[in-house]
Every structure is written in structure tokens, then in C-alpha cells.
Amino acid sequence: MQLQAKYVILGLLSTRTMSGYEIKKSFEGDISFFFDASYGSVYPTLNKLEKEGLIVKTTIVQTDRPNKHEYAVTEAGKEALSDYMKGPLIEDQVRSDLTMRLYFGQKAGESEMAGWIRQGLEQHRAKLAELILLMEEHQAHMPRSTKLSLQYGIDYHQGQVNALSRLLEQLDS
Amino acid sequence: MQLQAKYVILGLLSTRTMSGYEIKKSFEGDISFFFDASYGSVYPTLNKLEKEGLIVKTTIVQTDRPNKHEYAVTEAGKEALSDYMKGPLIEDQVRSDLTMRLYFGQKAGESEMAGWIRQGLEQHRAKLAELILLMEEHQAHMPRSTKLSLQYGIDYHQGQVNALSRLLEQLDS
């Protein structure tokens, strides 16, 4: 059992109407610390949700850019999300190539390991900076729960940065 | 692109021979902080790797328990793993139902949110205790890289516990 795109999309649309493109941007940005999926997952899922009557589509004609489809949650959609929230909590899932390489990497040289760690550090630092910016910019008009969650994301990436920094120091010593 | 069972299994078998059952136990235990997969993934993957000549099977006949198949990496397998390690590092993937619920959970009551956080706390505390025990027990005969990685896992879970504790405090205030 794992967290599905379906419910994350329903969650996003419960905060405001969005297009598939915007949803994917959200996956890459403000939500990236707990979910991501590709366009090939986003668009088919939106169509499926629409057929199930959980969301409705409005086409917005734009002259300067491609038309877009804005989706909004229906009452049935809200109920589906709330039912999901009443169900059992799914355990966090992590897949980390970096950690695997460190775990099995005694044959790889220490300089290679240091390289991987530095790459990981950069990735987590970038995400951290992004989330902090988001927090500062939108702090005023964010529900409390969202702020808590964002704080959690910031703590997560900060924790990773700290852990990886410590690893680098230990490697050098 | 995501970290596949194939390479994690190859990695595990590069440290010692193992059966499918033992591999799954490892997924749930010492490796759970960076990978997990079901039996339905483990056994077919082992068969596939064998057909590709990357691992070899030895059947061990046991009278008191079911027979088991012990797998060992071949030279070709070692090379495949090392080739993989030379390839580009895959970014960490996280899917967290807990975080999603917090993010979208302004409609859920605060007591519900607190409940989810407590469940998450318990899960991370349990994993943390497990990894610390592992570290203490096997410290002496672990390669340095494995120790570093385990330390990383401990730091990860400790970080989660800290972050979640802070969230709980903020909820109560």
C-alpha cells in the first residue's frame, strides 16, 4: 500500500482549482518533500477522476498561450478525500540511491563516496532554500496545517543536510 | 527513474550469500530506511538475475524446515553492480501519507492531526531503536561504509522524531 497520485491531486484541488500543468509544478515545488509523479501520471489521473465525478473540468481559452483545463473538486470528491483521511495511515516510503551506494560502497573509493554525498547535499540544500522562500513568501495566507507541514519539510531537508555534512566530516577524518 | 530492487539485491548479495526470505527480512530491518519491497518482487527478481547470469543458486536441503535457495553474486554480477554505481546518482524519493494529511488537513480536527503525528512518531521511534541496536550489536564486524550508512539512517529517523515532536508541541500550544 502506498500513497497514490489520486489522493494527492484531490488534496491539491481541495485548496484551489488547478490545471494539470500547475499540479505537476506543485509536485516539483512546494510538495516535492512528500510526493512527486510525472505528467504521464497526472493527466490520466485527472481524466479518471473526472469520469468518476470527483472533479469537474472547465476549459479556459487563452490567446497568448495554450488553452488550459482547470479542475475543481466536487462534493463527491471532497467526500472521497475525507473518507481516505479516515482510513489507516500509510507508512512513509523512502527510496534512496545515495544511501544504498554508501551502504554497499566499501569497494568504491572514498573520493567517489564523497562525490555522491556532495551531490546529495546540493540537492537537499536547494530544496531547503526553496521551501524556506515559500514559507517566507506565503506565510500570511496559508492555513495553519499547511504551515506545519511546510515546517516539517524544512526540518526534513535540514536534517538531511546536517546528516550528510557529518558524514563528509567523518570521511575526511 | 527510481532505485530498483534488482540493484539493492545485487548489493546485499555482494556482502554475503542470502536466500529470498533473508533478503526480505533485510528489507524490513537493517535496510528499511532506504528500501523495501514485497516477496512478490523479491522472488521474481532473483529468478531474473539468475537467468541473466548475475547470481547463482545453491539449494540447501533442510530437514526441520523448508529447503532454501542461497544465492551468490557472480563476477558478471559484481561488474553489473559496479557499472550501476558508476552511473548517475538517482534523487531520493519520498512518499509520505502523514505529511500529505498534515498539508491538506485543515478540515480534519487538530485531535485527528495529533493522532497521525503520534502514529508517525511511534513508527520512527521503533525504527530508530532497531537501528541503534543493530549498530551496537554489529559495530565490530561492519565495513566502515556500512557503518556510515547506518549512522545516516539513525540520523534520519532521529530527525523525523525531533521534527514530529516539535509539531506536536506547536499543535498543543
Added chain:
DNA sequence: TTCGCCATGTAAGAGGTTACATGATTTA
């Protein structure tokens, strides 16, 4: 005597990725 552990495996299907197709506008 029931439950958990040991131990392997398969079939069906869900859920996802990758790569492709299209194309105008804006920014560097």
C-alpha cells in the same frame, strides 16, 4: 491448539515512467 516463523512461488492487475508528438510565446 493456535499462532508465528520459516520458506517459496505465481497470476492478475494497479500504478507508474519514458518517450514521443505538438507548438506558440517569452526570455536570455
Added chain:
DNA sequence: TAAATCATGTAACCTCTTACATGGCGAA
């Protein structure tokens, strides 16, 4: 003028999960 952004979508494929099937031994 090249690259990034906006914007949607599909088809083929891959990986993994779920549920099922089987069965003996040891502990509570």
C-alpha cells in the same frame, strides 16, 4: 537564435503490489 516556459496528451512498457497457494515446526 537558442532555450525555457506554458500546456496537453498518448502508447508502450516496466516494476511492483496484492492475493493466493502450500505446509511443517516450535512456542505459548
